[in-house]
Amino acid sequence: MLLAVSRRVLARGLVVAAVTLAVSCGNDDQGPTIVVGAGDSMESNLLAQIYSGALSRTGVSTSVAPHLGNRPDYFAALDAGTVTVVGEHTGELLAFLDANSKARKPADATEVATGGVTEPSVPKAVNGSLPEGLAVSDPADGTDMRPRMLLTEAATRDRVRSIGDLAARCGELEVGVAPVPEVLRASTDTLRVSGCGFARTKLFHDAAALRKALLDGEVQAGILGGPPALVPGATDGLAVLSDDDYAFRAENVLAVYRKGELGDRQIRKLNYVAGELTTDDLVAMIGRIRGGAVPADVARDWLDSHAL
Structure with missing residues (x-):
């Protein structure tokens, strides 16, 4: 009898140990690391730190790949799959994807003088110009990075x-x-x-x-x-001078990412960032980095202050 009881206790212990091990492994296994790419500018690196920090709070592993060069360089990295996400501006991105696009404004506008024809917005034109396999987050309407x-x-x-x-x-x-x-x-x-x-x-x-x-x-x-x-x-x-008619094309911050590599939770998080980010925020954060602050710390403080 004692032997039978000991065997049952041992068996239960093994089951608990196995379950504990499985839960532990499940918690530690965050899947592939999401690499957020950055160009050579301070703003690009700051956006990469913000996106990386925000995505990591959804339970995935993230890292930042800095100093990737200019726009063709980090888009080549996106195409090759060595990075998953990069920060961009809507207008600059559209000029890169479709140099002939006439879109200039951040939202669709109806041109009354041309018989009510709808002029597509820059974000809509960007979506229509993206290469297969790429998608974008919502634009951060509170940012205005135009000249x-x-x-x-x-x-x-x-x-x-x-x-x-x-x-x-x-x-x-x-x-x-x-x-x-x-x-x-x-x-x-x-x-x-x-x-x-x-x-x-x-x-x-x-x-x-x-x-x-x-x-x-x-x-x-x-x-x-x-x-x-x-x-x-x-x-x-x-x-x-004011520019209500967008003589300079709209330049709102947004994230570009590879399709199929972010889950719904991660995509929502990028959109939450877009909903909170403003020009004043970027100016203040860049000012801190100029003063010697670590970009990752600056990004984390901003994410914390907006409960992201």
């Missing part, structure tokens, strides 16, 4: 408040162009201003040089390659 048009404050006294107001005079003006290095953009020489063909274009190495050229009258208009808040002081004494 900005600058004039001297004296020039705006002629009631020029928007790019549309300037359009009739563009052909008489020389425009200066300067990058914002941290921004995810291919190059300043690819910038296009719809309805505004300038007489000449001059490239400057930074925003300070562009500001000086404007104030000295060396150029009559300026294009800054991203939000002015990223370059404090760059617009002192200058006016930033």
